[in-house]
Amino acid sequence: MTEIKKVPVKVAAYILGKSEQFIRCGLRYGSLNFGSAVSSNPHKKNATYSYHISPRKFMEYTGYTADEIFNTAKKLGVEI
Numbered sequence: 001m002t003e004i005k006k007v008p009v010k011v012a013a014y015i016l017g018k019s020e021q022f023i024r025c026g027l028r029y030g031s032l033n034f035g036s037a038v039s040s041n042p043h044k045k046n047a048t049y050s051y052h053i054s055p056r057k058f059m060e061y062t063g064y065t066a067d068e069i070f071n072t073a074k075k076l077g078v079e080i
Contacts, residue, residue, distance in 0.1 A: 002070040004080050007035075007053035011073045011080070015062055027051050034058045 012035075013020045026032035028049060035053035055066065064072075073080045 002066045004055040004066045004069055006080060007055050007058045007069060008073065008078050008080065009051055009053070010076060010078050011069060012053050012058060014076060015064060015069070015072055023053075024049070024051060027053070034061045 009020050009023050013023045016023070023032065024037065027035050027037040034057035035051060037049045037051050039047040039049050041047045055069070059065065059069070070080055
């Protein structure tokens with residue numbers, strides 16, 4: 001079994017059939033409960049964000065296994 005420490009936004013978007021922007025906005029506004037977004041400066045209009053998607057919570061949400069997520073990332077050329 002593969003151990004995954006992070007699920008990149010690109011991989012989450014592909015698995016869910018949504019855009020990367022959809023995932024980012026969902027994490028930012030708390031409507032996707034499998035991760036979080038942290039702003040570099042929450043009071044700034046053009047703040048940059050860092051995103052974290054919990055592998056465990058994402059697997060619970062999607063039903064995907066760690067191996068399936070890993071293989072999807074590999075297919076997309078994304079390092080996990």
